[in-house]
Amino acid sequence: MFSNLSDKLDKALHILKGHGKITEVNVADTLKEVRRALLDADVNFKIAKDFTTTVKEKAMGQNVLTSLQPGQLMVKLVKDELTELMGGEEVGINLSGTPTVILMSGLQGSGKTTFSGKLANFLKTKKGKKPLLVACDIYRPAAINQLHVVGDQIGVEVYSEPENKDAVAIAQNAIKHAKANGFNVVIVDTAGRLAIDEQMMNEIANVHKAITPHETLFVVDSMTGQDAVNTAKAFNDRLNFDGVILTKLDGDTRGGAALTIKSVVNKPIKFIGTGEKMEAIDIFYPSRMADRILG
Numbered sequence: 001m002f003s004n005l006s007d008k009l010d011k012a013l014h015i016l017k018g019h020g021k022i023t024e025v026n027v028a029d030t031l032k033e034v035r036r037a038l039l040d041a042d043v044n045f046k047i048a049k050d051f052t053t054t055v056k057e058k059a060m061g062q063n064v065l066t067s068l069q070p071g072q073l074m075v076k077l078v079k080d081e082l083t084e085l086m087g088g089e090e091v092g093i094n095l096s097g098t099p100t101v102i103l104m105s106g107l108q109g110s111g112k113t114t115f116s117g118k119l120a121n122f123l124k125t126k127k128g129k130k131p132l133l134v135a136c137d138i139y140r141p142a143a144i145n146q147l148h149v150v151g152d153q154i155g156v157e158v159y160s161e162p163e164n165k166d167a168v169a170i171a172q173n174a175i176k177h178a179k180a181n182g183f184n185v186v187i188v189d190t191a192g193r194l195a196i197d198e199q200m201m202n203e204i205a206n207v208h209k210a211i212t213p214h215e216t217l218f219v220v221d222s223m224t225g226q227d228a229v230n231t232a233k234a235f236n237d238r239l240n241f242d243g244v245i246l247t248k249l250d251g252d253t254r255g256g257a258a259l260t261i262k263s264v265v266n267k268p269i270k271f272i273g274t275g276e277k278m279e280a281i282d283i284f285y286p287s288r289m290a291d292r293i294l295g
């Protein structure tokens with residue numbers, strides 16, 4: 001995860017860690033390297049620039065050069081700023097409502113169906129919930145089957161109406177079914193496309209409006225870098241979602257999506273996907289992620 005970014009930041013900060021006497025020049029050089037590392041990780045120019053400007057201002061404010069351990073202090077400032085960039089505190093999901101209704105959104109291939117299963121499994125095993133998974137893809141029978149396979153794997157019921165071509169009605173019927181049968185969480189998996197298109201957006205916006213979910217989650221493949229950020233913007237404009245799920249962080253992603261999505265859409269990353277298995281789900285803790293990046 002982020003190995004390239006970690007290596008580059010390590011090299012950048014190495015200058016400071018190694019120096020007995022730290023000068024303004026060392027600090028400036030380090031920040032230049034930090035900025036370069038962020039740009040290489042697919043962080044956009046403005047965010048990378050603001051990042052180093054903030055670290056520099058904080059360093060001056062705390063008189064880094066005359067402090068006892070200037071190198072360590074600089075490393076801490078970079079870590080704190082990385083944490084802030086990724087959202088600061090972790091933000092859990094809202095489990096209010098009986099049932100809690102969770103709507104999943106995102107492009108096809110982002111990992112939406114897999115994550116729906118992971119979340120159901122997490123809520124069942126870690127939170128003692130009784131979730132219902134709902135297959136709302138009215139275009140691809142394979143997607144409905146895929147959700148049934150996932151449901152069987154984790155022992156969670158899957159609601160589907162293969163003959164029904166009305167996604168709104170399916171979602172509403174599923175919620176009725178949940179209420180009648182004692183399910184306390186309903187996770188609605190919707191149809192995605194390979195790219196953003198108006199029909200998909202209208203459909204998910206209609207489902208969103210009809211079922212007023214307690215949580216609308218946007219799932220995105222972290223390997224897609226800045227595209228992930230642009231897709232997030234488009235979905236957020238339509239759905240004003242509550243949180244982001246970053247998938248495929250087990251691959252060697254450069255890091256841009258994780259580092260910039262929060263500042264672009266101002267919505268927290270809530271969970272990450274770290275593999276294809278149902279257990280490969282983690283709550284997203286910005287400070288732990290910053291620790292990991294800085295090694």
Ligand code: GDP
Nearest residue numbers: 108109110111112113114247248273274275276
């Ligand atoms: P959907 O079209 O958005 O529902 O995406 P899927 O859930 O079908 O996932 C697309 C592919 O990505 C599948 O092969 C999944 O096994 C894989 N996948 C999903 N999440 C992860 C993850 O966190 N890590 C890895 N390595 N693969 C994942």
